[in-house]
Amino acid sequence: MANIKYKTLIGLEIHVQLKTKTKMFCSCPTGFGGEANTRVCPVCLGMPGVLPVMNKKAYEFSVLAALALNCNIARFTKWDRKSYYYPDLPKNYQISQYDLPMSENGYIEIPTDGGETKKVRILRAHLEEDAGKNSHATGNYSQVDLNRAGTPLLEIVTEPDLRNGREVRSLAQQLQRIVRYLGVSEADMQKGHMRFEPNINLVGEIDGKEFKTAIAEIKNLNSFRALERSVDYETNRQLEEYLETRKGMGQVPKTTRGWDADREITVHQRSKEAANDYRYFPDPDLVPVVLDDAWFEQIKSRMVELPLAKERKFISKYGLSEYDAGVLTSERSMAEYFEEAIEAGGDAKRVCNFITQTGLKLANEAGKSFVDLGIEAKKLAKLSQMVSDGDINASAATSLISKMVESDEDPMVLAEKFNLIQKSDTAELEAIVEQVFAENPQAVEDARAGSKKEKKSRGFLMGQVMQKTKGQANPKVVSGILAKKLS
Amino acid sequence: MSDNILSLSCKQLRDKILAREITSVEAVEAVFNNIEKVEPKVGAYVSLDKDRALDEAAKIDKRIANGENPGLLAGVPVAVKDNMATEFGTTSCASKILADFKAPYTATAVSKLIDAGAIVIGKLNMDEFAMGSSTENSGIKQTYNPWNLDCVPGGSSGGSAAAVAAQMCFASLGSDTGGSIRQPASFCGVVGLKPTYGRVSRWGLVAYGSSLDQIGPLSKDVTDAALMLNVIAGDDERDSTCVDESIAPAKDYLGELDTPIDGLKIAIVPEFIESASDEVAAAINSSIEVYKRQGAEIVEISMPHFEYAIATYYIVATAEASSNLARFDGVRYGHRSDDIKDYMGVYSKSREEGFGQEVKRRIMLGTYALSSGYYDAYYLKALKVRNLIRQDFTQAFEKADCIIMPVSPTTAFKVGEKTQDPLEMYMADIYTIAANLSGVPAVSVPCGFDKDGMPIGLQILGPSFQEDKLLRVARMYEVNSGIEYRKPAILD
Numbered sequence: 015m016a017n018i019k020y021k022t023l024i025g026l027e028i029h030v031q032l033k034t035k036t037k038m039f040c041s042c043p044t045g046f047g048g049e050a051n052t053r054v055c056p057v058c059l060g061m062p063g064v065l066p067v068m069n070k071k072a073y074e075f076s077v078l079a080a081l082a083l084n085c086n087i088a089r090f091t092k093w094d095r096k097s098y099y100y101p102d103l104p105k106n107y108q109i110s111q112y113d114l115p116m117s118e119n120g121y122i123e124i125p126t127d128g129g130e131t132k133k134v135r136i137l138r139a140h141l142e143e144d145a146g147k148n149s150h151a152t153g154n155y156s157q158v159d160l161n162r163a164g165t166p167l168l169e170i171v172t173e174p175d176l177r178n179g180r181e182v183r184s185l186a187q188q189l190q191r192i193v194r195y196l197g198v199s200e201a202d203m204q205k206g207h208m209r210f211e212p213n214i215n216l217v218g219e220i221d222g223k224e225f226k227t228a229i230a231e232i233k234n235l236n237s238f239r240a241l242e243r244s245v246d247y248e249t250n251r252q253l254e255e256y257l258e259t260r261k262g263m264g265q266v267p268k269t270t271r272g273w274d275a276d277r278e279i280t281v282h283q284r285s286k287e288a289a290n291d292y293r294y295f296p297d298p299d300l301v302p303v304v305l306d307d308a309w310f311e312q313i314k315s316r317m318v319e320l321p322l323a324k325e326r327k328f329i330s331k332y333g334l335s336e337y338d339a340g341v342l343t344s345e346r347s348m349a350e351y352f353e354e355a356i357e358a359g360g361d362a363k364r365v366c367n368f369i370t371q372t373g374l375k376l377a378n379e380a381g382k383s384f385v386d387l388g389i390e391a392k393k394l395a396k397l398s399q400m401v402s403d404g405d406i407n408a409s410a411a412t413s414l415i416s417k418m419v420e421s422d423e424d425p426m427v428l429a430e431k432f433n434l435i436q437k438s439d440t441a442e443l444e445a446i447v448e449q450v451f452a453e454n455p456q457a458v459e460d461a462r463a464g465s466k467k468e469k470k471s472r473g474f475l476m477g478q479v480m481q482k483t484k485g486q487a488n489p490k491v492v493s494g495i496l497a498k499k500l501s
Numbered sequence: 502m503s504d505n506i507l508s509l510s511c512k513q514l515r516d517k518i519l520a521r522e523i524t525s526v527e528a529v530e531a532v533f534n535n536i537e538k539v540e541p542k543v544g545a546y547v548s549l550d551k552d553r554a555l556d557e558a559a560k561i562d563k564r565i566a567n568g569e570n571p572g573l574l575a576g577v578p579v580a581v582k583d584n585m586a587t588e589f590g591t592t593s594c595a596s597k598i599l600a601d602f603k604a605p606y607t608a609t610a611v612s613k614l615i616d617a618g619a620i621v622i623g624k625l626n627m628d629e630f631a632m633g634s635s636t637e638n639s640g641i642k643q644t645y646n647p648w649n650l651d652c653v654p655g656g657s658s659g660g661s662a663a664a665v666a667a668q669m670c671f672a673s674l675g676s677d678t679g680g681s682i683r684q685p686a687s688f689c690g691v692v693g694l695k696p697t698y699g700r701v702s703r704w705g706l707v708a709y710g711s712s713l714d715q716i717g718p719l720s721k722d723v724t725d726a727a728l729m730l731n732v733i734a735g736d737d738e739r740d741s742t743c744v745d746e747s748i749a750p751a752k753d754y755l756g757e758l759d760t761p762i763d764g765l766k767i768a769i770v771p772e773f774i775e776s777a778s779d780e781v782a783a784a785i786n787s788s789i790e791v792y793k794r795q796g797a798e799i800v801e802i803s804m805p806h807f808e809y810a811i812a813t814y815y816i817v818a819t820a821e822a823s824s825n826l827a828r829f830d831g832v833r834y835g836h837r838s839d840d841i842k843d844y845m846g847v848y849s850k851s852r853e854e855g856f857g858q859e860v861k862r863r864i865m866l867g868t869y870a871l872s873s874g875y876y877d878a879y880y881l882k883a884l885k886v887r888n889l890i891r892q893d894f895t896q897a898f899e900k901a902d903c904i905i906m907p908v909s910p911t912t913a914f915k916v917g918e919k920t921q922d923p924l925e926m927y928m929a930d931i932y933t934i935a936a937n938l939s940g941v942p943a944v945s946v947p948c949g950f951d952k953d954g955m956p957i958g959l960q961i962l963g964p965s966f967q968e969d970k971l972l973r974v975a976r977m978y979e980v981n982s983g984i985e986y987r988k989p990a991i992l993d
């Protein structure tokens with residue numbers, strides 16, 4: 015058995031579709047689906063004599079995203095043409111950025127096991143236009159849909175700082191959260207808003223001898239799960255292949271492999287014998303972009319608190335668990351809602367439970383986001399106070415949340431309407447306790463302080479009180495009375 | 502009557518139309534009558550639409566009858582080079598690959614003509630995709646010089662120049678990437694203006710070398726050039742390379758056109774004049790005398806990087822062209838080969854069949870210049886030289902108001918004379934190319950005839966966005982040279 019030590023080097027090439035109303039260089043609407051070639055114009059069809067005009071909003075979105083990725087933002091950038099012939103590329107060149115990208119040298123922090131975070135370096139992020147889609151459905155011909163052609167894309171390239179599928183997935187989820195927080199992308203992987211192409215190879219030693227496998231790029235990844243599994247599969251595949259062939263980087267070419275989601279394997283697509291010659295050169299139809307101070311400040315002012323910072327704050331300031339903080343910050347609207355409810359006097363843990371345990375379940379059933387259920391944050395805060403004050407118990411609160419979805423009434427009014435207010439009147443409850451004591455003398459004996467059956471019998475007596483009050487007695491008050499009387 | 506109409510300038514015709522002395526319909530009829538006679542010999546047009554022209558002219562006449570003023574070119578029949586997209590007719594760029602192409606949009610410059618009341622009667626022949634200096638590279642037809650039908654009209658806007666010279670329209674639009682307006686203007690004895698890069702919108706102009714291309718007018722005289730520029734100049738939100746109005750607003754180029762420039766300083770580069778043919782050199786030298794008589798000071802300068810202009814141009818222009826022409830692939834529009842096996846075949850066969858030899862040559866040159874490993878040595882170096890040429894101009898305009906030189910080393914040459922030697926053809930653009938590389942405006946004004954009766958052009962170059970001054974200098978020559986407007990014998 016060989017002595018093998020290795021690590022997996024994974025870098026990502028990521029394309030994020032920006033959520034602008036119109037395309038990158040024309041005024042066609044962006045969108046998903048629809049009849050083929052209906053969101054096109056002479057510019058994105060690449061007709062003769064037409065000229066591109068930069069979508070300023072797309073540029074601002076990409077600056078915002080690059081800032082969130084801790085990149086250096088260039089104050090002067092230009093557009094370059096990347097040439098290759100393919101039917102989904104109407105001009106047979108793509109407008110992109112080559113040697114002066116709009117941002118470089120950033121990092122993204124991703125959570126790792128045990129509450130630690132890891133910084134994954136970002137080489138560059140630049141703006142470009144998307145291509146259309148070819149389809150080869152039937153017959154001896156292909157069809158081209160150019161609805162997507164010209165959609166603004168932010169291309170993000172990471173350094174090979176990732177080590178396994180879990181980390182890759184974590185980065186992808188983190189990035190999704192960031193761009194959604196910023197409102198710059200819908201970042202739905204299924205819809206291709208966010209596309210990841212991992213580049214993977216292994217470096218290590220076998221019996222003290224160094225080895226490096228050839229880099230493989232994986233395409234066709236449409237979910238976080240596919241992303242994670244493909245990376246782990248490919249890692250093992252490369253190791254096995256190397257052990258078998260002993261041929262690595264330099265001896266075998268770089269390859270592109272496709273993820274087969276059904277068989278859960280990567281399949282060889284093509285070898286990249288030589289680097290493509292894209293014949294980049296500056297696009298003479300577009301003027302360079304100068305990001306002056308005023309414009310830059312204006313963009314910066316739209317920066318929001320990012321998910322990871324919010325998550326940490328929820329843990330440290332509100333004492334939430336890592337898990338709960340993660341769930342609450344998964345959507346910016348929900349995280350902000352939570353903060354608003356705390357501001358309005360809600361108890362952090364209680365409000366968190368309301369949202370994560372009851373609220374999200376209801377939202378899920380209704381097919382909406384939690385915030386879209388329409389419960390005002392200050393009303394949820396009030397509900398939390400009602401529990402703290404003993405006006406209602408936890409189970410009543412749960413049922414009140416679903417009532418609050420349907421009604422705009424104050425939670426206290428709703429609690430009264432549905433008889434969910436707890437009995438906290440000491441005198442009244444003392445009378446009931448007396449009655450229960452009278453009916454259960456043996457249990458009272460067993461429940462005295464110091465008795466062997468103390469715990470169990472007190473529970474029994476509490477249950478009896480609850481039964482007599484139809485569950486509306488405030489358990490805190492009752493247990494206080496019991497403690498006093500049985501001491 | 503008809504003959505009288507045809508000799509009018511745009512401005513004169515417009516005034517007569519507005520004064521209801523002539524109708525636009527009459528002007529269109531007169532032009533088409535002449536076209537019937539002359540066009541079979543000259544071949545300036547790729548397409549003509551008389552019915553449409555008459556309809557539009559009738560509309561203009563009606564508006565005038567209703568007391569409206571349709572604009573600066575009210576009722577004037579004009580024509581445009583076939584590389585400017587028009588919603589009517591075809592936009593072929595004189596290429597087989599676009600022979601039947603119908604654009605769903607109209608070039609901004611053409612729209613502006615129409616909005617000013619002009620009647621666009623047809624589309625003019627050119628070298629395929631504006632690549633050439635003789636219109637012999639047209640994939641559609643040959644155009645002949647109205648002054649001598651054995652000679653070329655120049656190029657690439659050969660149709661634009663020949664049509665104006667042969668009175669088959671009152672003015673035309675051409676495009677100038679390396680001299681393509683000025684050189685045919687010079688060969689055909691008309692005025693041709695290449696405005697500053699960014700002065701006129703390129704929207705709808707099918708690109709050859711995007712950083713060099715500029716639309717401009719060809720006309721009978723300088724006043725019409727100014728009038729045409731008044732109509733077509735200005736910013737366009739669809740063209741980001743158009744200059745911002747706040748930086749260089751479009752001016753009224755007619756306003757002070759006839760006001761001579763006091764203390765005019767004219768720069769000349771003696772060796773540029775010496776290197777032209779004897780007759781061209783003599784004509785330029787006598788032009789200098791015309792200016793001297795008006796009190797102009799002649800300043801001798803040198804432009805040390807000028808000699809690299811042709812080499813630089815053929816890298817920059819072809820590099821851009823190789824990319825600009827990539828879209829003609831037979832997939833979405835244009836010619837598609839019948840002989841296809843796979844998608845690469847759609848590209849290679851369609852392009853092989855659709856493009857002419859010179860276009861293929863330039864695509865290959867440009868592709869090579871941009872290829873990895875050659876980019877730095879060719880394209881990047883060309884950009885550096887381009888900057889040096891710009892500096893030559895900056896320094897020249899610190900010393901003088903304008904520079905004068907020939908347009909072309911020779912007058913129009915014979916059809917077929919240079920087609921076997923592309924390099925010799927390229928060298929003929931020596932005087933015109935630098936203005937495109939630096940972006941400055943330049944105008945060609947008729948300045949005499951050689952012993953065979955072929956027109957000679959005087960080129961005047963001015964500082965960027967100072968077309969007003971440039972045209973005044975041109976007008977000063979036109980007024981004082983004593984050279985009268987002549988029409989070619991073919992019209993007699």
Ligand SMILES: [Zn+2]
Nearest residue numbers: 040042055058
């Ligand atoms: Zn479009």
